[in-house]
Amino acid sequence: MNNNLKKLFPSSNKVRMNHGSFGLSPLMIEEELNKLRNKYERDFLEYFENKLFDDYEAAKKSLAKLINCPVEGLGFLRNATHGLETALSSISRAVSRNLIKVSKIITTNHEYSSTQIMLKDYAEILKVPLIEIEIDNLLTAEITEKILKEANSSALLVMSHITSPWSEEIDIASIIKKSDASCNFIIDAAHTLGSLTIDEIVFERAIISFTLHKWAYFPRGTGALYVPQKLRKLIKPLVHSWFYNEDFEKRFFWVGTENLFPYLVAGKVLEFHQILKQEWDKGKELKAYLLATFEEFKWMKPVKANEGISNMAAWTFESGEVLASKKKFLKDGYEIWLGKAGKDSVLRISLPPYITKNEINKLKEYWLKNNPVKRGLNEK
Numbered sequence: 001m002n003n004n005l006k007k008l009f010p011s012s013n014k015v016r017m018n019h020g021s022f023g024l025s026p027l028m029i030e031e032e033l034n035k036l037r038n039k040y041e042r043d044f045l046e047y048f049e050n051k052l053f054d055d056y057e058a059a060k061k062s063l064a065k066l067i068n069c070p071v072e073g074l075g076f077l078r079n080a081t082h083g084l085e086t087a088l089s090s091i092s093r094a095v096s097r098n099l100i101k102v103s104k105i106i107t108t109n110h111e112y113s114s115t116q117i118m119l120k121d122y123a124e125i126l127k128v129p130l131i132e133i134e135i136d137n138l139l140t141a142e143i144t145e146k147i148l149k150e151a152n153s154s155a156l157l158v159m160s161h162i163t164s165p166w167s168e169e170i171d172i173a174s175i176i177k178k179s180d181a182s183c184n185f186i187i188d189a190a191h192t193l194g195s196l197t198i199d200e201i202v203f204e205r206a207i208i209s210f211t212l213h214k215w216a217y218f219p220r221g222t223g224a225l226y227v228p229q230k231l232r233k234l235i236k237p238l239v240h241s242w243f244y245n246e247d248f249e250k251r252f253f254w255v256g257t258e259n260l261f262p263y264l265v266a267g268k269v270l271e272f273h274q275i276l277k278q279e280w281d282k283g284k285e286l287k288a289y290l291l292a293t294f295e296e297f298k299w300m301k302p303v304k305a306n307e308g309i310s311n312m313a314a315w316t317f318e319s320g321e322v323l324a325s326k327k328k329f330l331k332d333g334y335e336i337w338l339g340k341a342g343k344d345s346v347l348r349i350s351l352p353p354y355i356t357k358n359e360i361n362k363l364k365e366y367w368l369k370n371n372p373v374k375r376g377l378n379e380k
């Protein structure tokens with residue numbers, strides 16, 4: 001079924017269902033990156049003088065097309081974490097200069113661990129409370145309702161569009177629509193591109209931080225930051241480089257020895273997404289197949305707010321030594337996300353286009369044979 005798509009990616013004997021963590025670039029993207037590097041690296045000065053700036057602008061336009069956002073609000077940077085830090089540090093500086101007000105930071109208890117560390121630090125710097133809203137076991141609409149209770153009086157809301165590892169969809173557009181106009185938003189969109197579309201209102205109100213290597217299929221080490229027009233004056237790169245004080249459009253261009261080639265394959269990435277659009281209509285079917293296949297594992301509860309996501313499924317369960325199991329999985333050739341997260345343990349299975357039903361069946365057989373989460377498990 002998906003064999004055509006499988007050929008577009010590097011081959012492997014492993015069952016690779018942890019795309020959500022580390023991603024994988026298609027062969028045509030790897031080839032484009034190598035081609036660019038081979039062509040220009042050894043004669044970089046000439047490339048820099050004659051072509052690099054144009055290529056960079058063209059890459060940004062391709063990315064804007066992929067995201068479907070105004071190119072004027074986009075800057076490349078390394079990953080979602082880099083983008084979140086850029087936004088939070090800029091906002092902190094703007095607060096210290098009385099250019100913007102933040103009364104509290106609102107987040108959920110399902111944010112990525114490094115984001116939790118980051119938010120705690122910035123709440124201290126800004127001397128504002130950090131309010132963590134518990135969203136365990138809720139539907140997307142229930143999450144919206146709970147978050148909206150705090151979305152008032154100059155709150156800064158920082159949250160994922162798709163949580164990791166639970167893969168819950170947070171309905172950012174509805175939260176923005178119904179929140180107080182004094183609120184600002186920073187969205188962690190590490191998993192968004194290639195998974196969910198973004199509503200127009202989100203581009204009007206929210207800063208959005210993307211990882212491009214996961215579901216957007218760029219090479220490793222690529223990300224982007226989108227900033228809505230009303231905040232563009234305030235958001236500056238983390239590093240003072242040549243264009244720091246220029247208009248937003250130029251500000252994130254980083255001259256020097258920074259490696260820009262991974263961003264410059266954006267045109268090829270667009271081509272790849274066109275192929276994907278034509279060839280891959282099986283995502284939802286594959287997800288339904290996976291859920292049905294795993295239905296008999298009654299102790300695992302499917303995550304409720306995951307229904308609208310077709311490329312990842314997740315379950316929660318009570319268990320002890322899951323980390324040891326994860327290593328065993330990997331050794332035996334099965335890549336999945338399995339570990340402690342918040343109150344429970346979580347299994348997350350990614351379904352990139354190179355996965356087939358056969359591989360889902362293989363995983364199930366392995367799971368039955370090895371019972372990888374049995375130790376310490378309160379099986380009911």
Ligand SMILES: Cc1ncc(COP(=O)(O)O)c(C=O)c1O
Pocket residue numbers: 020021079080081082111112115160162163164188190191211
């Ligand atoms: C929700 C979420 N945010 C942030 C990150 C960090 O991504 P990166 O390492 O690309 O910054 C991840 C990585 O998996 C994630 O799942």
